[in-house]
Amino acid sequence: MELSSHTETPSETSPDSGALSGTDERQAVRLWLRLLGCTHRLEQALGQRLRRGFGTSLARFDYLAQLQHYPDGLRMKTLSRRLMVTGGNITGLTDQLLADGFVTREVDAKDRRSHIVRITPLGLATFECMAVAHRQWVGSLLAGVPEGDRRLLHHLLGGLAQSLDNLPAE
Amino acid sequence: MELSSHTETPSETSPDSGALSGTDERQAVRLWLRLLGCTHRLEQALGQRLRRGFGTSLARFDYLAQLQHYPDGLRMKTLSRRLMVTGGNITGLTDQLLADGFVTREVDAKDRRSHIVRITPLGLATFECMAVAHRQWVGSLLAGVPEGDRRLLHHLLGGLAQSLDNLPAE
DNA sequence: TATTGTTATACTCTATAACTATA
C-alpha cells in the first residue's frame, strides 16, 4: 500500500524490543490522544450519571461488577489486581461498600492473612439495578457508532490489551 | 450473517434517538469495558513515567500540549473547554505552571474579564523535552499493535469521537 | 443579567510507606 513510505522493517530497528520509527511514534501518539479523549468523555458522562442516579462512583460500580461474578467471594488481593489498584484503596472501597451493606468481609480460614469479600443479596440487587441503567447509558452513548465498527473496535482493542499484557514488565 | 439473530431494524425501535437492542447494548458494554481497560493501563504507565521522569502529571502535560500550539496564548475559558475540566481546576493548574515559570497569565485588553495564558520559552523547552520522552513511551507501549491496526483504530475512534460530538447534549 | 475567573470547600481516587499479623 501507500502507507509504507517509511517502513523500514521493524526487525532492523529492533528485533523485538518494540521501538518504532519517528513517523510511527507520532502516529501512535495521535492514536493515544484519541483513545484518551474518547475514554475520558465517556467516563465523565457515565460517572456523572452514576453519581446523580445512584450516588455511587465508577470505582465502586467496577468493584461490585467484579464481585458479582463470584458468589464465593474474592480475596482483597485479587480485587486489587483485577481493578488495577493498590491495596490501600481496596481497603477504603471495601469499607464504604461494607457500610452500605453491599458486601461482607471475613477472614479466610485457609490463610488467615487473607480476607474474603462477598457481595450480599442487597448488594447484588442494587448492582443489578445500576447495571441495567449503566447498560442503557453505554448503549445510548455508543449508538452513533455502526454495529460493525463497534465490533471491529472491540476486536482491535482486544489486540491492544493483549499486547499490553506482553510488555517487558516495565 | 449470523450476527443478526436479534437485529430488529433500529428505525423500528427508535428512528434516530439512539436506542440499541438488548443484545447490542451488551456488546456496547463489552466494548466500553475494553476501551476503559486499555486506556487506564496506558494512562497509569504514562502518568507514572511522567511523574518519575519529570515530576509532573498528565493534566499539566496536556495543558502545556494545548498551549504549545498557540504562541499568542489561550483564554482560560478556552483551556477549560479543551481540557474538559471546570474553571476552578484551570485556575489551580495555571497557578502551578506559573510557579514553575512555564506560563504567563495576563488580562485580555479586549475583554478585561478574560485572562490570556501563554507558554514561556522555558515552558516550551521543558515541554518539548517531555514530549520527546512521551512520544517514545507511547511508541513503545503501542509497538505490539501492527501498524495497520493502529491506523484502523485511529480511524474508528475518530468516528466514535464524532458521534460523541453529536450526542443530544445530555 | 450573563460571563470570566477566583476562591474555598469537599469528595473521590490514587500512590506510598510504615505497620501488624500471619505464612
Next chain:
DNA sequence: TATAGTTATAGAGTATAACAATA
C-alpha cells in the same frame, strides 16, 4: 523473609457554590 491487609498521609483531579469584576 515474604505476603495480606490496614492505617495514615499526601496529592491529583474533580465538582460545586459564592464571589468580584467586567460585559
